[in-house]
Amino acid sequence: MTTERFEVQRQVAASPADVFALLCDPQGHVRIDSSGMLQSAEGDAVRAVGDEFLVHMDRESLNDFPMGKYDVTVIITALVPDELIEWTISGTIQPPIRHLYGYRLQAREGGTLVTSYYDWSEIDDRFRDKGVFPVIPEAGLRATLGILARTVEQPAVAAG
Numbered sequence: 001m002t003t004e005r006f007e008v009q010r011q012v013a014a015s016p017a018d019v020f021a022l023l024c025d026p027q028g029h030v031r032i033d034s035s036g037m038l039q040s041a042e043g044d045a046v047r048a049v050g051d052e053f054l055v056h057m058d059r060e061s062l063n064d065f066p067m068g069k070y071d072v073t074v075i076i077t078a079l080v081p082d083e084l085i086e087w088t089i090s091g092t093i094q095p096p097i098r099h100l101y102g103y104r105l106q107a108r109e110g111g112t113l114v115t116s117y118y119d120w121s122e123i124d125d126r127f128r129d130k131g132v133f134p135v136i137p138e139a140g141l142r143a144t145l146g147i148l149a150r151t152v153e154q155p156a157v158a159a160g
Contacts, residue, residue: 004121006138009113010145014152016082016105016112021045022152023085023103026053029074032151034143035136036061039069046085051076057091067092078102098122099133114148116141 012019022028026041036058043053052075059067072091077100079085086102099120106113118141120133127133 004133005117005119006134006141007115007117008138008141008145009115010142010149011108011111011113012145012149012152013111014149016107018152019103019105019112019114019148020082020085022148026055026074028151029055032144032147034140034147046076046079049076049079051079055089095124097124097127099135114145116145 022032024045024047026043026045030038030041039056039058041053041055046053052073055072055074056069057072058069070092072089074087074089077086077088082105084102084104086100088096088098088100090096099118100122102117104115104117118134118136123133
């Protein structure tokens with residue numbers, strides 16, 4: 001691990017397929033976000049590298065950089081069903097900054113070991129000295145894993 005990448009892990013009591021389905025769903029990203037920045041999402045579930053969806057953001061949730069409300073396009077950069085999903089974003093700042101977010105899933109007895117990572121090692125040099133990276137602290141990734149666990153571990157509600 002370098003100072004330009006965080007990785008955190010958590011065991012969850014759900015199958016890799018259930019976790020993966022949540023992570024492929026644009027609304028799933030909003031549901032598990034611990035930062036408060038993701039407000040809503042539009043688009044279909046992702047199925048392949050290059051798939052995209054739109055996320056409506058609110059940077060005021062972090063109160064660290066005056067961007068207010070804006071949209072980003074999530075672009076899938078790696079996808080292996082039930083094992084890996086990774087993405088970058090394109091949005092207001094162009095060219096794209098080139099930071100990556102992702103999840104690796106490993107089947108384990110009783111569920112899935114979920115590894116969440118955030119990598120900003122490939123960002124453009126002009127962003128390095130701006131003092132805004134990492135955007136999400138390691139504690140934010142841990143909190144999101146807690147919300148993910150709570151979300152996928154809840155038993156399905158029977159249709160009534």
